[in-house]
Structures are given as C-alpha cells and as structure tokens.
Amino acid sequence: MIAILAPVLLLLCAAGGENRLWFVDLELRGACDEIQLDCGSDGVTRILGPFASAEDRRSSVPVPVRSPLGAEGLDSLPLPRARVLPATSLATVRVLGWSQEQPAAELERRAAPLLGRPRPPAASDPARAALPELALVLIAGGFMLRFRRRLWVCLALALGAGFATLELARSRQAEARPVRVLEWETGGALALSVRVARDELALPSEWLEIAPEGRALELLWTSTGSGLARARHGSLAAAESAAIPPLARGDNGGEPLDAVWTRSASGEWTAHGPWPVNAPLGLRAPGGSGDPPGWLASALPPGRSVLLGRTAGGEWLRCLGFERE
Amino acid sequence: MPSPRPGTVRDATLAAAFLLSILVPLGEALLPSVSLARGSLAALALLPWLALAPLPGVWHDPAGPARGALLAGCLALPPLCLGAGVDLARGADARVLGVTSAAAWLVLVVWSLAAEGAPRTPESRSAFAVLWFLLLPGASALRFALAWVPARASSAASGRAPFFAADPLLWCHRWGRPEGLAALDLGELALALCGALLVFVVVRVLGRQASPERDP
Numbered sequence: 001m002i003a004i005l006a007p008v009l010l011l012l013c014a015a016g017g018e019n020r021l022w023f024v025d026l027e028l029r030g031a032c033d034e035i036q037l038d039c040g041s042d043g044v045t046r047i048l049g050p051f052a053s054a055e056d057r058r059s060s061v062p063v064p065v066r067s068p069l070g071a072e073g074l075d076s077l078p079l080p081r082a083r084v085l086p087a088t089s090l091a092t093v094r095v096l097g098w099s100q101e102q103p104a105a106e107l108e109r110r111a112a113p114l115l116g117r118p119r120p121p122a123a124s125d126p127a128r129a130a131l132p133e134l135a136l137v138l139i140a141g142g143f144m145l146r147f148r149r150r151l152w153v154c155l156a157l158a159l160g161a162g163f164a165t166l167e168l169a170r171s172r173q174a175e176a177r178p179v180r181v182l183e184w185e186t187g188g189a190l191a192l193s194v195r196v197a198r199d200e201l202a203l204p205s206e207w208l209e210i211a212p213e214g215r216a217l218e219l220l221w222t223s224t225g226s227g228l229a230r231a232r233h234g235s236l237a238a239a240e241s242a243a244i245p246p247l248a249r250g251d252n253g254g255e256p257l258d259a260v261w262t263r264s265a266s267g268e269w270t271a272h273g274p275w276p277v278n279a280p281l282g283l284r285a286p287g288g289s290g291d292p293p294g295w296l297a298s299a300l301p302p303g304r305s306v307l308l309g310r311t312a313g314g315e316w317l318r319c320l321g322f323e324r325e
Numbered sequence: 326m327p328s329p330r331p332g333t334v335r336d337a338t339l340a341a342a343f344l345l346s347i348l349v350p351l352g353e354a355l356l357p358s359v360s361l362a363r364g365s366l367a368a369l370a371l372l373p374w375l376a377l378a379p380l381p382g383v384w385h386d387p388a389g390p391a392r393g394a395l396l397a398g399c400l401a402l403p404p405l406c407l408g409a410g411v412d413l414a415r416g417a418d419a420r421v422l423g424v425t426s427a428a429a430w431l432v433l434v435v436w437s438l439a440a441e442g443a444p445r446t447p448e449s450r451s452a453f454a455v456l457w458f459l460l461l462p463g464a465s466a467l468r469f470a471l472a473w474v475p476a477r478a479s480s481a482a483s484g485r486a487p488f489f490a491a492d493p494l495l496w497c498h499r500w501g502r503p504e505g506l507a508a509l510d511l512g513e514l515a516l517a518l519c520g521a522l523l524v525f526v527v528v529r530v531l532g533r534q535a536s537p538e539r540d541p
Binding site: 163172 | 350354396398
C-alpha cells in the first residue's frame with residue numbers, strides 16, 4: 001500500500017500550485033503617475049502611468065490574491081484597496097469588482113490535467129564579482145604593499161577600497177535562466193506553455209504560480225497590457241495555452257529539434273538525436289546515452305508512452321501518449 | 326649567503342595571502358561557466374589570511390608588532406569586502422554576515438599581533454610556536470581525522486564539536502560552507518576570539534618578562 005501511495009503523494013507534491021493571477025475591474029478618472037492595488041500580505045499590483053488629466057477609463061487588471069477555492073471563491077474575498085500616486089493628485093480610482101472573465105478559470109476548465117503536471121525547476125547562475133571591483137582590489141593591494149611603511153595611507157586605502165568594493169559587489173545580480181516547457185497530450189485540444197524563472201518573470205495572461213506558495217508578489221502592469229511579476233527569492237511559473245506542435249512519428253511539421261527522447265509504454269527510453277523539419281523521427285541516435293534530463297523525465301505517469309525534446313532555441317517539449325511505433 | 330632583511334619574508338607572505346584571497350572571485354569572473362564556491366566568499370577570502378598571517382616568525386620587527394598586524398588587517402580588508410559583497414548579492418543575511426566578518430577580521434588582527442610579537446624573546450617565541458601548532462594545524466588535523474575516521478559508530482551523532490571553533494581555520498571553514506551563514510552562532514564566534522586573545526596575552530606576558538639585553 002505504501003509503495004503505491006508514495007509515488008502518488010510525490011506526484012501530488014510536485015504538481016502545479018495555486019493560481020495567483022486574478023482580474024478586477026478598475027475605474028480611473030483624472031491624472032496620476034501610478035495606481036497601486038494593495039492585496040495585503042498577498043502582495044500588490046502597480047499600474048504604471050502616467051495617466052493624463054482627461055483620463056476616464058475602465059479596465060481589467062491583474063491582482064496577486066490567493067483564492068484557495070479558485071474562481072468560485074473570489075466573491076468571498078475582500079477587494080483590493082486602490083490608491084493613486086502621488087497622494088496629492090486629484091485622480092479618483094475605484095475597484096468595481098471581480099472581472100466577469102477570469103482567464104485562469106477558463107484555462108483550468110480546458111487544460112486541468114496539463115496544469116497538474118510538475119513544474120520544471122527554476123535555474124539561475126549565482127551573482128559573482130565583476131572585473132571593476134576585482135581591479136579595484138588589485139590596485140588597492142598593490143598600493144598598500146608599495147606604501148607598507150606608511151600605515152595611515154594603507155588604512156585609508158583599505159577603508160576606501162573596501163567600501164567601494166562592497167558596494168560594487170553587492171549590486172551584482174544573479175543571472176536568471178528562464179526555462180520554458182511545452183506540455184501536451186496526444187489527442188488533446190491544446191498545449192500548455194510553461195515558463196519558470198526565479199524572482200522575476202514576464203506577466204502571463206492566464207496563470208501564475210509562485211513557490212513556495214503564499215509568498216507576497218508584486219505585479220507591474222502597464223496600460224498596454226504587458227507587465228512583470230516579481231517575488232523575492234521565489235520561483236515563478238507562468239502557464240498559457242498554446243497550439244499543439246504538429247509532430248507525428250513520420251513527420252516533423254513544426255520546428256527543428258536538437259534532441260529527442262521517447263519512452264515506450266513499458267518504460268524503455270530511447271534517444272533519437274536531432275529531428276529535422278519534414279523528416280521522420282530517427283530510430284536511435286548513434287552513441288546516444290538514452291537518458292533524458294532527469295527533471296524533464298521525472299514524475300511521468302507509468303504505462304504511457306512519452307516524447308521529450310529540446311528545440312534549437314533551448315525550449316523543451318513534453319508529450320504524453322506519443323506513439324513512436 | 327646574506328639573510329633576508331627583517332620584514333621581507335613577512336611582506337612576501339602577506340602578498341601571497343592577498344593574491345590567494347582573491348583567487349576564487351577572480352576565477353569565477355574569468356570563467357563564467359564555472360562555479361567555484363557554493364558557500365561564503367568572505368570566508369574563502371579570509372582563509373588564506375588566517376593560514377598565513379599567524380605563521381611563526383623568526384625576526385622581531387623593530388617597528389613593533391602593531392605595524393605588521395595592521396598591515397595584514399589593511400591588506401585583508403578589500404578582499405574580505407569583495408567576498409562579503411558577493412555573499413550579500415547571493416542573498417546572505419546582512420546581520421549575520423556583518424557580525425561574523427567583523428569578528429573574523431578581528432581574529433586575524435589579534436593572531437597577527439601575537440605572531441608579530443612572538444619573536445621578542447625565546448620564551449614567547451616557543452610559547453607561540455606551541456600554541457600556534459595546537460590551535461591551528463594541530464586542531465585542524467585532529468578535526469579532519471575525526472571526520473575522516475568516524476569516532477562514533479552511531480550515524481545519529483552530529484559530529485559537530487563546538488570547541489574546535491577556537492581554531493580560526495576550522496571556524497572560518499564552518500561558516501564558509503553552504504548554509505554556514507544561516508544563523509549567527511555567537512558561541513563559536515566568542516570561542517574563536519577567545520582563542521586568539523589567549524595566544525596574544527600569553528605572548529605579551531612572556532615577551533614583557535625579557536630583559537632588554539635578551540632582545541634579539
């Protein structure tokens with residue numbers, strides 16, 4: 001019993017989390033620089049202006065509230081508090097209510113099994129020192145050794161160089177490496193494009209998650225409809241519906257793939273190597289190891305055939321039910 | 326063969342420590358695809374200083390022990406700040422890092438003061454040599470041996486012996502490991518400082534007992 005329950009629990013734990021992208025209707029009249037929608041401990045949405053004095057608009061904007069019951073539970077949640085910046089501006093802003101159309105609810109209805117798939121891990125290169133601060137340290141060290149008999153000079157150099165180096169080095173940012181996976185199931189109506197990144201991610205239009213769950217989120221939204229989601233030391237995942245790529249065993253009608261792996265229903269993995277456009281899937285890559293990336297191949301349902309691939313642009317594909325025979 | 330001037334060997338040692346202390350951030354900057362440190366870079370910057378600056382010397386610096394110790398402290402400061410800055414950029418807790426780095430810098434200066442003052446008399450030189458051996462390479466070797474050959478059969482034993490923090494190398498290595506700066510361990514920090522102060526006081530007392538004629 002435990003042997004059966006353990007993988008199931010593992011799958012549930014690794015699966016996607018709660019959506020943090022719900023929409024409210026907003027009414028704005030007058031000029032201001034920015035509108036903030038305060039969602040308490042859940043986070044804030046900042047709508048960036050400037051907005052002109054003749055502004056009189058109604059729009060649907062995203063807020064990062066938590067709704068454990070999904071779209072049905074929104075009505076029981078308090079509406080975000082709206083305020084304009086600067087506080088001295090004469091603009092008035094009002095949250096009218098939850099938007100009639102909630103893209104997350106629609107996506108959940110159409111692609112619930114795909115949303116339940118485990119998310120890829122967010123990767124980032126840690127911050128590292130750059131050449132300016134290293135050059136500063138080396139120059140300061142050289143001067144200190146040159147003037148080693150004059151301690152006051154050394155002390156001044158050490159303090160000055162130390163402070164400047166500290167400020168320069170602490171300003172370095174970790175280099176985020178966003179990961180994108182296209183998930184679909186053979187015979188399904190749509191695919192799910194999942195993007196994962198640490199700390200910052202372009203705002204999706206349908207679904208947004210953060211891990212660990214419950215962290216505060218900051219959404220930056222512009223009047224053109226684009227935006228950013230930010231979370232300190234969090235892993236962000238965005239999911240959006242996409243078209244299923246035209247891949248069949250006999251023909252690649254989509255884009256060229258750098259590497260392809262398949263798994264039979266019995267669990268046997270095969271590396272196929274590259275898969276060019278308008279060509280059949282290769283039988284077996286010469287010298288291929290047969291091992292797909294662990295994070296991509298983990299938590300797949302047993303007893304089903306699978307296709308995993310990597311595009312030339314570095315994006316990943318994961319298809320359930322792909323027949324290779 | 327002429328012997329080197331007093332202070333020349335010392336300055337060469339400090340220059341070597343300086344270069345070693347920036348080796349890891351320099352390597353990471355020049356090789357973007359390589360990640361050399363998962364733990365604290367501030368600890369890695371201090372480790373060569375703690376290993377080389379307290380090395381027992383032979384010549385007594387006529388300018389006094391403070392000059393050499395302060396020079397070591399000054400030279401160590403920019404690499405330490407560089408490492409601390411990168412640690413902060415990687416998300417280290419500023420309070421824990423600040424207190425630990427300041428204490429480590431103080432430990433370095435006190436150990437350097439003791440090392441610079443030790444050659445004043447044969448007694449202080451011998452005492453420093455013994456204490457240096459026990460508290461630096463000796464304790465490190467013992468800890469390494471105990472970790473390498475598990476002293477206890479039980480796998481549940483933590484294996485963490487707090488008193489080893491009196492060895493600045495071990496202490497620095499501990500907080501330099503991944504998650505080593507997760508919490509401020511004031512006990513270990515105090516032990517590292519006490520170890521350095523003990524050596525300094527012993528050297529100072531034995532150095533004062535010498536008559537001027539016995540000074541080298």
